Amino acid sequence: MGHGDAFSHEAQETRPLRIEEQYRPATAEEARQRGDAALRQGKYEEAFRYYKLAIEMDGGNSARYIQLGDAYAYADQPARALAYYQRARKLNPRDPEPYFALGEIYRRFGRYDAAIAHFKRAIEYGANNAFVQFKYAEVLALSQQYAKAIEAGRAAVNHEPSNSFYRFWLADLLEQVGRIEEALQEMEIATLLDPEDDYYHFRYGLLCIENNMLEQALACFQRALALKPNSALYLTLLGDVYTLLNEPQEAERAYSQAGGLDSYDQAELQRARRIAKLDDGRLKLPSEGSPDFCE
Secondary structure (H helix, E strand, O other): OOHHHOOOHHHHHHOOOOHHHOOOOOOHHHHHHHHHHHHHOOOHHHHHHHHHHHHHHOOOOHHHHHHHHHHHHHOOOHHHHHHHHHHHHHHOOOOHHHHHHHHHHHHHOOOHHHHHHHHHHHHHOOOOOHHHHHHHHHHHHHOOOHHHHHHHHHHHHHHOOOOHHHHHHHHHHHHHOOOHHHHHHHHHHHHHHOOOOHHHHHHHHHHHHHOOOHHHHHHHHHHHHHHOOOOHHHHHHHHHHHHHOOOHHHHHHHHHHHOOOOHHHHHHHHHHHHHOOHHHOOOOOOOOOOOHHHO
């Protein structure tokens, strides 16, 4: 039972109870469950005690070390997490989970080569699923190994072809390395898989502008606005597309409806125009009538 029922309010105020003073879990799994509950409540030290008790009771099980390592990682103590993941790996060298966990920690420290090696080993030992392949692709991209990152990204998509996020991430990477046709295909699929995500339509629109597919870009921003009406950012980019299509009245209507952009949207607009390659001189805004944030 909870110690709040067994001790007076005064006693509770004195100090936190130790596990020995409470109902001691009968099994390692029960200790793990109590650790999970404490962790969810933000009671980190209590959680650590329960996970350590689980190790005392079931020290031959590498999962117990991973559970404690995960708790330290969750509590933003990566160095301690690393130590327990390494113990788990030594205890069961062919278990993919410690390698994946170590990969995540090394990635956090910016040690990309070590992260890549551990993600690769996790995949070799059986953790060959969409999420692990995505994390592997992500760190490969961070280390600028783009060809391998694309290969791993495609593996994630092949594992979960209906996952729009993996499609979107792969499209973004393909666009960065200049593989535009493939990027367009993956981005379009992402919007079809998740038609209620306005951001996907927005990013597909930028990609269409970059490749002079202006009618398609127009449709993308209109869909984005249907999902997020009155977005000043989307309306401004809609005005940009009408400007490129030489439809000044429609452009002016979109710009006017957008009104003034706040500082966040101004920064996002600059970034969006850069992605769409509108900073190359293609976008010729009227000297009068267009809002000053379009300059």
